[in-house]
Amino acid sequence: KSADREAIQELSGGEDAFGDAVEQLGSEEDVDSVLKSMFGHFDYTLGTPEKVDDSNVNVPATVSNADMQKAVDTWFSDLMAYAMQNPDIANDEKALQAKTVELLQTSVDKTAEAEDGIVTKDVVFPMTLIDGKWEISDTIDDSVLDAVLGGFMTAINNLTGQMGEEKD
Secondary structure, eight states, X not given: OOOOHHHHHHHTTTOOTTHHHHHHHSSHHHXXXXXXXXXXXXXXXEOOOEEEETTEEEEEEEEEEEOHHHHHHHHHHHHHHHHHHOGGGGXXXXXXXXXXXXXXXXXXXXXXXXXXXXXXXXXXXXXXXXXXXXXXXXXXXXXXXXXHTTTHHHHHHHHHHHHHHHHO
């Protein structure tokens, strides 16, 4: 819930899950900024863990976050409108990345504030005991991460699928 990149990495076994994001958004600060926006509306309730064996448990949870399908749709629309009004932005990668981050944060925050802007899902976190610490298992399904992120992965896949269809 703190949106601390290092804490997220530690909980998920220490892997750098954000290298691609840094490359796409331009800087670690931009990634941290987007994470804070995306997790700023995240909440969860944990259920009773179900023991699988001495080293593994499944933890049911109800997670909620901003509806990222709505946020991504708004963000993309706003970004395209901005690009049409400011065509020179395409020549300035840093400015384009900064505007992309700004508009994404704004759309996530506005979506979360809307009456129907929060989505809730039931998920299961597989946890493994490693060196005396419980960590999210590497067997976790992408759908759980997508639910935690309010459907962000699905929204981006929908967006890129739509863009691919437009090219056809």
